[in-house]
Amino acid sequence: MSIRTASDAVQAALEAARWAPSVHNTQPWSFAVSGDEIGLRADTERRLRVGDPAGRELLISCGAALFNLRTAIRRAGFEPVVRVLPDPDRPSLLALVRPGGETEPDEQTRVLAGEIERRRTHRSGFTTLPVPDRLVQALVRTAEEEGAGLLALAPPAVVAVAALTEAAQIAQSEDRGRHLEVVRWARPPGSSRRDGVPAGAYPHDEPRTEPAFAQRDYAWRHEWGSPADQAGSTSPGVVMVLTTAADTREDWLKAGQALQRVLLRASAYGVSAAFHTQVLEMEHLRAFLREELCDGAYPQMIMRLGITFDDAETVRRPVSDLLR
Ligand SMILES: Cc1cc2nc3c(=O)[nH]c(=O)nc-3n(C[C@H](O)[C@H](O)[C@H](O)COP(=O)(O)O)c2cc1C
CATH class of the missing domain: 3.40.109.10 (NADH Oxidase)
Known part of the structure; x- marks a missing residue:
């Protein structure tokens, strides 16, 4: 079933974003919603001060959350409109994302969206079954x-x-x-x-x-x-x-x-x-x-x-x- 309103798409996107992987599961992000626009912010209190002083891993984690926002909005039937690092005076504002024109989600989007909550990090050896x-x-x-x-x-x-x-x-x-x-x-x-x-x-x-x-x-x-x-x-x-x-x-x-x-x-x-x-x-x-x-x-x-x-x-x- 596809979601019909842009505001439903925003809710679905926020729900999806939190499932992104992040270094040590720090979840170093926060969101500000204004109308139908989501501001993705870096939560620098959650940065690894010793291991990640430049915030490289923090931004990779937030980039993964941004991909989930984009995918969930497309899955909900809207083309995501994204501005990355939109304001040089506000470096913690990493992206502005909003649902744009309506679009029918393609098969790939449906498949990827279906994996967002299921994916998990593995921390051991793998079976000998080959990856094709x-x-x-x-x-x-x-x-x-x-x-x-x-x-x-x-x-x-x-x-x-x-x-x-x-x-x-x-x-x-x-x-x-x-x-x-x-x-x-x-x-x-x-x-x-x-x-x-x-x-x-x-x-x-x-x-x-x-x-x-x-x-x-x-x-x-x-x-x-x-x-x-x-x-x-x-x-x-x-x-x-x-x-x-x-x-x-x-x-x-x-x-x-x-x-x-x-x-x-x-x-x-x-x-x-x-x-x-x-x-x-x-x-x-x-x-x-x-x-x-x-x-x-x-x-x-x-x-x-x-x-x-x-x-x-x-x-x-x-x-x-x-x-x-
Ligand atoms: C930038 C980055 C670096 C990571 N480095 C490691 C790592 O060195 N070792 C590890 O076991 N997991 C690492 N992870 C995975 C996270 O620990 C994992 O995403 C987080 O604990 C949430 O668990 P989940 O992915 O199963 O939902 C990393 C993830 C990111 C995004």
Whole structure:
């Protein structure tokens, strides 16, 4: 059933936006609705001051929310009209979005919209079921349609990125400021908070893939995390890097929109993603990755794509908490 009024489309869009992925589930966004126009704002109180001082990951997260706004408005039967970074004097105002002319949603929009609430981040190995090459190629084109690049890494590059991830994870766990920031966003079991990474969203034991990809240490010294999956999934999946040609705030928003479009499309084919962005939070390692493996393009996300039958837990704040 399609939604008929622009104001219904706005409500559906706000509901969809909150399901975007965000670094440590910080949900660093807020919304101001004026008539039928949604202002998407960066909630800089939720920025990772140590891990993300420039707000790059914050803007990628908000870019993913922007893609959900666009998709939900189109799904509701309106062409989304978007102005990105509309006012240089208000840098926290990331986009103005409103329903424009009426349009019949196409099949792709319906499919992507249907995945918004279903998609989950995976934090372990994948089954050995292959991700079809044709899907990988389609995901590369999907990222390009949003103005970003997506590289599928060859085996030697996968080994190199796994080693860089390990090095970054060790360095971060030994850095008190960085480490405490991750702990701050770990959500304890039974907590009533509606943000942070829940204990049911990662395995209790460090997953063993070959090569091994270090996970963030959300549990720290606690016995948190779900039991190992019975299938003993050990495949790393297809390792991919999302890139942009430049590294401005606009590029970060672009990367976020491309990311979410790729994730929703993959999810529609039963393919999930795991992320390992520790390397990208350390400028020297990020520069190395850029020069050695990305042909000079700026790496924005590192992810593994594969097939899993696990259900990860996640939480979100209600729309009423997001309105300003
Ligand atoms: C910019 C960005 C960086 C992320 N980095 C990581 C990461 O390094 N490790 C990880 O396990 N998840 C990472 N994530 C995934 C988030 O933790 C996840 O989206 C959030 O906890 C919400 O969970 P959900 O995606 O299952 O809804 C990242 C997400 C974004 C948008």
